[in-house]
Amino acid sequence: MRISSSQYFNLNVSSMSDQQSTLATMYQQISSGKRISSASDDPLGAAQAVTLTMQSGALSQYGTNQTQALSSLQQEDSTLSDVSNVMQSVQTQIIHAGDGSLTDADRSSIATVLQGYRDQLMNLGNTQDTNGNYIFSGTKGGSAALTNNASGVGASYDGDLGQRTVQINSSRTVSVGDTAASIFQSVSATESSSVPSATTGNAGTGVISAVSMNDSTNTSNSSTFKINFAVSGGATTYTVTTTPPGTTSAAQAFTAGSKITLGGQSVQISGAPANGDSFNVQPAASGNTDVFTTLDNLISALKQPLTGSSTAQATLSNALATAGTQIGNSLNNVLAMQTSVGGREQQVQAAQTALTTSQTQNKSDLANLTSIDLVSSISSYELTQNSLQAAQMAFSQIQKMSLFNYLS
Secondary structure, rough: OOOOOOHHHHHHHHHHHHHHHHHHHHHHHHOOOOOOHHHHHHHHHHHHHHHHHHHHHHHHHHHHHHHHHHHHHEEEHHHHHHHHHHHHHHHHHHHHOOOOOOOOHHHHHHHHHHHHHHHHHHHHOOOEEEOOEEOOOOOOOOOOOOOEEEOOOOOOOOOOOOEEEEEEOOOEEEEEEOOOHHHHHHHHHOOOOEEEEEEEOOOOEEEEEEEEEEEOOHHHHHHHEEEEEEEOEEEEEEEEEEEOOEEEOOOOEOOOOOOOEEEOEEEEEEOOOOOOOOOEOOOOOOOOOOHHHHHHHHHHHHHHOOOHHHHHHHHHHHHHHHHHHHHHHHHHHHHHHHHHHHHHHHHHHHHHHHHHHHHHHHHHHHHHHEEHHHHHHHHHHHHHHHHHHHHHHHHHHHOOOOOOOHHO
């Protein structure tokens, strides 16, 4: 097959043009450090790069979410720690108030101290974050969580029951805020004791003890028990009404300090109950669970003068027994809530560790896909450049190989 001079010329020019185009592309890659500058460079690779870039953006947002979630949980954890410390101080004051050697003035001073603790709890319940949102108001962050009741006893929750959640990865969300109602006005279902109390208006000196748990599996522990006393002819007897089912036991002789069995629980009543006096034992969740109401009732009881009145002393002792159990239940609830918050903090921290790994892998994959190996690329560039120069030199020499050059 004969190749004309024009064909040979065009073939070599086309080959050198392709090499020059390749060199230009390689130079652009070396200058930018990128293997893919446009989709036409590598359509499949460009599509994969877009996917990885979108994934990188999502991972970055998850990182921001995780940081915000951890900050919120740490603030709640710290606040709950302060709440538990205040409640423990309240417990100490309740024990102190039971000292029979105290005067009315001493008890009034304790009431003042307890009022200060109550104010601290109210302030802690209305804690705000750096953006001014109330952290315990549910999804109503712009409203204070707690306000004092107009009656002067207890507090009202003004938030809602929603929980703020944050998505910390593609498959998991975490709650970053609990409500003041669940913290200050609820008790733990598993860490609470039944609450003993004396009926208002008792005229005797009977004082009820804390409730002892003897059999936690007894189904009647969820009932409310009312111990009714009768005094006739110098003999004191009592009956126990259980609700539900609403049954009353036969009358039994009363001995001060003896154990009175209530299903799987028991109490002791000291002193001398009067005819018609009664005492109650009810599940923690079925009575007062508002810590502010508990404190207000206790403060009021401590301000009542006791000098010279054994009945008033018994009334205060019963109030202390009731408040002591209720504050203990509230404290256990706060500690359980704090444990829950700590668990969520661990979830976020674990997600942060996993996210760091994912981000590193994503960055590596994207770099491998779109970036060049500079050493290898420069070597290839020089090899292609040398090849082009050799082709140019050869073409220059071949152009001189014409018959007319030899005939002249």
